[in-house]
Amino acid sequence: MLEVEQLTKRFGGLVAVKNLGFSVRGGEILGLIGPNGSGKSTAMRCVMGVDAPTAGAVRFEGRDIAGLPSHKVSRLGVGLVFQHSRPLNRQTVLENIKVALIPDRLGMLLHSAEIDDRARAIAERVGLGAVLDRKPPTLAFADLRRMELAKAIAQHPKLVLVDEPFAGLTATEVAAFSELIAEFRAEGRAVLLVDHNVKSVAALVDRAVAMYLGEKIAEGTAAEVMRDETVRRVYLGGALVRAARDAAPAAHGAPLLEVRDVEVRYGKALAVQGVSLHVREGEFVALVGLNGAGKTTLFNAISGLVRHNGEVRWAGAPLEGLTPAAIARGGIVQCPETRELFGDMTVRENLELGGHRLEPTALAERLDWLFDLFPILRERTGQVARTLSGGEQQMLAIARALMMEPRLLILDEPTLGLAPVILETLSNALHRLRGSTRLTVLLGEQNVTFALPHADRLYVIDHGRLAWEGEPDRFETEAADAYL
Amino acid sequence: MAPPSWLRSRPVVAGLVILALGACVPLVGSGYVLGLLTVAFYTAVFAMAWDLLFGFAGEVNFGPTFLIGLGAYTAGILDARLAPNVSLWLCVLAGAAAAVIGGVVLALPALRVRGPYFGLTTLVAVLMLQNMVVVFADLTGGEIGLSVPDVMSVSATANYWIAFGFMAVSGAILYGLSRSPIGLVLQASGQDPVQAGALGFNVTKHKLFAFVVSAFFSGLAGALMVFYMGTASVGTFVDISVGVQIIVAAVLGGRRTVIGAAIGAVFLIAMGEALRPLGELATLIVSLLALLVVLFFPDGILGMLQGRSRRD
């Protein structure tokens, strides 16, 4: 029913999707999987017409729809369930759903009983019968998602696109939603699910397409894709190889960083639940989890960038009430997944800003030391940060964070989107750091193989909760299978 | 059969109360009060038309006086030039038509841009009109103003009823529109255009529609007001400060409620009059109060009445 061929989408110089091809038949559920930046959401938006493809063909029931505006695509029989949406907060759930049923004419001045009935029927079907007269701000998160589902299927589309179907839902809610989506399949519709995480949709999809950096890297049944070598290598870093580890400095004494029962909500959605962990001075702790499991959210809570329940203690004192900048000055420096470089400034300027609190001599010394650690940056001191390659940008981000003389360095997914060659350089740099300084590191990674050789201890995070904790040696025997 | 829920909603109740009160005024009020309220009623229509556009286009129109001024001056110029060959009411309709055309012309670039650019585009439109009026002074009377030979009526009471009726009808239409299916779609388009598109709505078409409706009522009200006052001048119809008053009225009353805008307008004008003895400080105090409302009561009067349960 849906055929995508050679789909390419460029945003200026950035290629988000490259030569993507796949197809979905009626009565089939296809999962489009990939981490952040893989292009899966862009691909979905191109199919819906929210963005126009730069090249390639999108055919729906044999008809070319690439480049059509989204309202036309929708009227042809395609529905999209957005991940984030703004419902009409002053209207009831019923009225919100009715919007989806109104025809695209300017003349509709009177409410129609027929539309009313149809809206009620759809609401009942997705399980909203009890809350029809309530308004969105009073609804639970799962019900809000049901409402979005109802809006998308109100016109009985033949193809349904769902963005991150299970994000923010509890296990029981996930089961309920899976049933609903399975019903669409039973009705002969085609369903395309877009998600971070093969595991969470594995039970539901018939086939899966894995994406990385805009390209398709594997296709097949869910099980086949999960076993695929390229997928494992790219998402997880390949087979778990027992590598020689650094001699760990004796970890004793009170923890430097203590996270107690932290919970973070985005609006109604629960992103991190009851997470407790600790890091001692000099330790290298890895937090491994798939993209979207909650690592970034947790790090942002520690750095004071998002509000959270629970407590975070640093060097014995709670961090509550401190601004994020104060927390950074206090010694917790984060190098985020998005790097947050100053794109229009040079490498040197970025680094100097990192050392803004240092005296000129100390600054120069530190710069030297960092150039030693990352020689490529020395070659590129005058280059504008935006024009650096992905790996160079990552190294710059880490170097800039190190300019702040942190006691704890939080690294969030440094390997995301980087070529394997760069990973070696990064790994070596981390080895050297550990060997020559007392730096404490909290590393968040999807790529377990990268994290394992460095880690003194490991936490596994899944769907916002800690699933396992322990030494790297035990990881392979105890947790590895469950991981993917 | 129970009356539909919208009839029992707060804005409607508030609106009906105001109308009931308004109907009593001619029985007790002096000509001065009637005149004041007449102006207030026309301003109420300006504010309601603005609120409709704000709620539906989702962007702030900083130059409602562009549309009002077009309506007012077109009607005024036609009457000044062509009287007594042309009926006053024909001029009024011509004014409304001119405002609609102006609205479409403004909408085309404005709808292609988002955020601050939209507001700036509308502001530029007002400046253009202001300058045009001054430049073509022989046609428009320039900064002194334009006198029109016809007026709707010389009786304060008659003028009051005309304005009152106009406001009541406009309010009913605009509010009804906001609650109708097309109104729901327009709101969705303003709030989340991407999703509205994915639900099958041509968002541009709907926003253009919102523009046209807002322009029609603004221009119509402006034209009618010219024939109430007997003159048209930049200071009354085109000035930015008039535009600000309209925006403040809508925010004061409660954004996106339509009826709130009318309440806000009446309140603002009444307050301006009440403060008149303070002379030059009047504008300052009104602006100060408006600023306090914006800072501390962003939901406006109607919003406060409806409680804090809604948050956009």
Added chain:
Amino acid sequence: MLAWQILIDGFAIGSLYALGATGFTLIFGVSGVLNLSHGAIMVAAAVAAWALAGLAGAGPWAAALGGIAIGVALATLTYFVTVRPIQRSPRVAEAEKEIFILTATLLWGIIISEAIAYLFTNNAKTVLPIVEGVVGWFGVRTPANEYFTAAVCWIAIGLLWLLVNRTRHGKALLAASMNPRGVTLLGIELSRIHLAVWLIYGVLASVAGILLGMFLGVSSYSVGPLTASAFSIVVLGGLGSVSGSLIAAYVVGYLETATAYLISPAYRTIPALLLLVVVMYLRPQGLFGRR
């Protein structure tokens, strides 16, 4: 010699506009705010300088400095009264904050200009010039003040450039305009950066206002047109682009001057406005805009 006259006058006016527009763009780039009380702050500084000279008997330099102090105070107040409360308010939805801030700054500007009219009347006031007399350069008799104006504007712009590109604190400002989160991650408080930016803006706007007061005189009626011309220039040049604002300032300055001399002073604002309309139709992001 009319050409020279236009060239010199246009340059002086353009420089004034450039200084004001640079300040306006700075606030937009770092704070994200289109400050519609811009004209009011400029006029307030000028009127303060005039009052200090006329009513308190201060000398021209002292009066100018006093005016700048008042302007800076007002600018800082603008931040604390209209911008910061709304940015931090939990009662306004994120998407609407920009609009509320715009409206609040507009109201604040009206409050200031009404206060000026109340305290000092609407009459036009000329600030005591620092440089007096007429010079005959380029074969044209021009008040020396005009050259002084252009010089001061360029010195101010130059100092700003040095600050932003060559000093550590200045680079932090620049960084904040590129990536506020990046700056926070480096341990720099954004609130301090905002305060610094508004202080700098206060200086720029005050200097521009006082120079204008010396050059042409100001009154509370000038407030609206000054704000209007500042944002027209900034939109023409492209929101967020300082170089765009500089160029657009001179384009507008010369268009106005040429029109005033060659056609009529009453129409001076028309060509610039027409240009703005055309640009908005064809290229809404302005000549150099990137946002």
